[in-house]
Every structure is written in C-alpha cells, then in structure tokens.
Amino acid sequence: MRGTRQWIVAFGLMMLMSLSSAQILTEPFLDTDWPTWGADSRRSHFNPNATQSIDNPAVKWVITGGALDEPAFDGDFLWVPRNGLNRRIIEYAFVNANSGLLDGTFGPFQGRAATPAFLNADIVVVDSNGFLVTEIPSIAFMLSGGQYDCTLFSPSPDPNFAPDVFWTIRGIPAYRTGFGALTDGFYIYPVFADNFGNIVFLFLIWIVEVNDSFEIQEITADYGGFIFDQIGSAVHSITSTTSSNLVVMGFHNGLIVAIDFNIFDYAWFTTVTDLSNDEVVSDAFDRPLVITSDETQVIACATNSGRVYGVNVADGTRNWEFQAGKPIMAGPSIGPDPSNGDEDTVYIVVRENRTQSAVVAIRASDGTQKWKRLLPNVSLCTPSIDGNGVLYLGDDRGFVYSLAPSGAIRWTSFVSAPVRVAPVITFIDDVTHVHVAAGNRFLFTFVDQSTLVFTPGVGATPIPGGRAGNSTSVGR
Helix, strand or coil, X not given: CXXXXXXXXXXXXXXXXXXXXXXXXXXXXXXXXXXXXXXXXXXCCECCCCCCCCCCEEEEEEEECCCCCCCEECCCEEEEEXXXXXXXXXXXXXXXXXXXXXXXXXXXXXXXXXXXXXXXEEEEEECCCCCEEEEEEEEEEEEECCCCEEEEEECCCCCCCCCCEEEEEECCCCCCCCCEEEEXXXXXXXXXXXXXXXXXXXXEEXXXXXXXXXXXXXXXXXXXXEEEEECXXXXXXXXXXCCCCEEEEEECCCEEEEEECCXXXXXXXXXXXXXXXXXXXXXXXXXXXXXXXXXXXXXXXXXXXCEEEEEECCCCCEEEEEECCCCEEEEEEEEEEHHHCCEEEEEEEXXXXXXXXXXXXXXXXXXXXXXXXXXXXXXXXXXXXXXXXXXXXXXXXXXXXEECCCCCEXXXXXXXXXCCXXXXXXXXXXXXXXXXXXXXXXXXXXXXXXXXXXXXXXXXXXXXXXXXXXXXXXXX
C-alpha cells in the first residue's frame, strides 16, 4: 500500500517537474486563527494572534444550535458542527464570528460531527506545452459527518470549464481523529483515519491550461486517495510537523507511529511500554498528541495511568516521563509561559477525585510539574490558550474559567450547562473573542467588557456586559 501514492501522482508530477522549483504551498492549513481542530497542525490549542486577554468577561452574543465539536474559523465565519434536523443528521452552520449572525448552513451529513479543516490548495497555470505560467493560491475543505462519510471540497477556478471538486467518501466507519494535512509544495494531502486503523491519504491540485493570450483552454482537478496502511486498532489522534513533514498518530492499543512524508514510509514506532522503560503498562493513547513549538517533541498522554511522555520527534525515543497519578480527562494543550521566557508549557486536566478535576502545568523541556490548580468541579474540557499564555476552559457544572500562566484563577462565568468542547479563540478587529459551546446547545462568545459600546436612550441606565449568569473576577 505504501508505494501506491508515488504511482497515483506520478503522472501529475511529471507535468509539474517541467514547471518551476517555486512552491507556493508551505503550510497545509489556511492562515486563520483557528482553521482546524486544535488551531494548527500541532494541535496546540494556542492562538498567538489573540494578544489581548479577556480581563472582565462579557457575552457579546449567544446563539442556539450549539456546537458538537470545535468550530473552525475561515477568517470571517465560524463553521459550527451541530445537529441538523435530528441527532443522526449533522450540518455546518456559518456563523459570523463578530456578530453571531447565521449566514447559512452546509450539509446534511450522516453520523458524527467533526471539526472541518480549511486547507491551502494550489492552482497551477500552464501553457499548451505544460510549462509554468504562474501559480495561484486556492482553498480546499475537509468536512465530515464523522461516522459514515467525509467530503473533500474545493471550488473550481472557473465553473464554466470544470465543476467544483465535491467528493464524498462513504463507508469508512467511525472516523474520530480530526483531519490532518501535509503538502509537498504542489499537492495538498488531507489525512484521516478510522476505528479499524485505516490510515487514509487524499490528494488534490488544480491544473489550468491557457493559450498565448492567457485564455483558459482546460481545467483539470487531479485528486484522489488511497489507504496508506492498516493497523489493527482505533486511531485517536493525528498531528504533524511542517519542518520535517512528519505525521504522527496515536492508537487505542498504546502504539504511536510516525510517517515520514518525504519518503512516504514509516519513520519510527513506539509503545506505552517502550516509553515506560519497558515497564509493562497496559494503556491507550486516547488523548490527542501535540507537538512542541520547535517541533522537536511529541507530547503523548497514556490516558488511564496518568502518564505524560515527551517523545523525540526524530526517532521516537523518550525524553522524559511525568506521572500525574490520576486519569487524564482532557488536554493536552501547549502554549508559552510569558513569565518564564515563553517556555513551552503542557496543560492537562486530571480527575482529582469524584467531584473535582485539576489543571496541571508541565514544563515541556524536561517534564517537571510547574503547578497544579484544583477546580471546584469535574472538567472534561481541553484548555485553549491566548497569545499571552492565558488559559480558557469549562467544567461539567457549566462554569467557564480563565487561568493565568501562573495557575491563578483570573475569573469564572456561568453558562448553566456542561462545557466539554474546547473553547475556540479568534482575534477580530483587535479584540479577543472566546467562543464557548455549552451542552444545552448554546454557543456563547465572550469578549472583554471594555470592548462593548453602549448607547442607551434618554434616561436609560446602561447594564454592563450581557454576562452569562454570575461572572466574578477572582484575581490574576
């Protein structure tokens, strides 16, 4: 199977070899605040653009319909995966991230909701001899109902010459890992996997032929897909590096594999036992893998035993092990700590006791614990991180928290229903927006109260904020 990719794209690449060494695709994901699950290919849940933290929370807008998984942000609209006509049907709602206004829906899809992925794509313009005229950046989307189908969508450069690519792949069961993506500079390669361990690569490029007068003669979409390999266990995570073109996957059976996209073969394998110095540990990598900002380490969580590993990206060996001593319920996420030289810090949420969870901060360089913050309630929510290293997460009683990089609780706000979907952070018109999905099918957007403008009528008294329930500032 692993040699199939070279054969499939060989014809297209022979044409491209005559073009140019210039490659406009350097990043697989669209350059927006949150183009995919986890904000980036590293699954960091960190938005460096959101440089103004929310100090005094206020709800800017709230809509019904909620979100079943993290929305993605295309620069203007949140694409919100939500229930359609019934619970077996899902759709994507286009919600203006600034105003909360609904601008339409896309679907329906069968099965389980999944965060969409917005991908960079390439339009290669060639002359009649196949030589490069120019390249034009384009876009592709990966969409899914999750359990029964997924769709690759890319708009045509000119619908008069070729239809949009709208390719739905059916029958691959119980996809749940979040779409990954890689690029070789010309093709975009979306990646996904399923409960039976099938690792699937798709590919796409647009080729436009023009004449000497730059008039379009033909448009071809070269796209397709293939199963790279099958490993007999459910895949729970896909993450990737940009610098080394490595895609790394975590499996339910305690296996991690790395695929080197440069040679399109496995780079290394490791297991939870290998990473525990051959101590026999029966556990699963059911939490997402994340990659450090310098792309030298994979952070992997053995969920039930509460172990966190720093894994060398180059060869899969262990750099360090941290034992939380409690099951890991959410995370990991990773972001900078401004008070400590912006060092990478890993955040996990552990089940501290029957009624409470705790957020644990771990130094990514050596695996030492930096701090532990006990929360009042149980939380299953992965923290998201703004550009100042401030954390935002929710709990099962309906509280939203903001934590300082030191672990201090900055404020809490109540939205009256469990918050288990990680908040999505966008930065719009120099204002940080934190979008929070609650379990009662409401989607809240928090901003700092100072950014709201009130123009009350004559004799009216302004009421600050539109807070969700009781918000309290607890200190920084």
